[in-house]
Amino acid sequence: MEVTYKNEVYTLGKKERKIETEAPAARVKMLNDETKVIGMMAPKTQVMVTLPCIKAYNNGLHNILEEYKSKIIVYVITKSSDDNLEKVKTAYSIDDGFISNDFQNFSLKFGVNINEELLAKSIFVIDKEGVIKYKEIPSNIETSFDLESFKEKLDETVNFKQKGHTHENWMGV
Numbered sequence: 001m002e003v004t005y006k007n008e009v010y011t012l013g014k015k016e017r018k019i020e021t022e023a024p025a026a027r028v029k030m031l032n033d034e035t036k037v038i039g040m041m042a043p044k045t046q047v048m049v050t051l052p053c054i055k056a057y058n059n060g061l062h063n064i065l066e067e068y069k070s071k072i073i074v075y076v077i078t079k080s081s082d083d084n085l086e087k088v089k090t091a092y093s094i095d096d097g098f099i100s101n102d103f104q105n106f107s108l109k110f111g112v113n114i115n116e117e118l119l120a121k122s123i124f125v126i127d128k129e130g131v132i133k134y135k136e137i138p139s140n141i142e143t144s145f146d147l148e149s150f151k152e153k154l155d156e157t158v159n160f161k162q163k164g165h166t167h168e169n170w171m172g173v
Contacts, residue, residue, distance in 0.1 A: 003138070010118075012112060020132065020133070021131070022130055023124070026110065031096035032095075039126060043128065045133075048075050050123075052141055053084065054080035054088045055087075057076065057088050068155075075098055076099045076100070077099075079101055081101075085099065110124060121137070123136045136149070
């Protein structure tokens with residue numbers, strides 16, 4: 001897949017991740033110096049947001065994440081400098097344990113790596129079973145996310161009720 005940034009076209013490195021496939025596990029060092037393995041099965045739906053510049057984190061995205069905060073775990077992965085991180089963290093009260101500028105390993109595993117200095121803008125929604133349910137990678141890094149589609153799929157994922165087996169299925173009839 002290719003993305004455009006500042007009128008240059010880049011090919012994303014490593015593996016392209018597809019919807020309804022298992023998410024990879026990625027080891028990421030958070031700003032609070034805690035290392036977390038994210039992307040696999042979890043007690044809540046995971047939302048992975050990658051932003052080349054943390055300044056792209058905005059009210060629209062934040063409001064959706066806030067609306068579902070009791071049902072999701074959000075990880076923001078960026079390459080932003082500490083100054084910009086501090087401003088956005090303060091403005092939106094984002095916990096250091098859920099934001100990281102250690103993007104290299106994550107971006108390679110999730111197929112959003114541009115090079116050693118840059119990652120693509122993306123959102124992944126991963127259900128409790130570790131399956132990718134939604135993926136958005138804008139073809140131009142400077143383009144906004146489709147927040148309507150994201151919210152719709154997030155709502156569907158967090159409110160999914162696992163159906164039990166029926167007697168006929170269990171008996172093989």
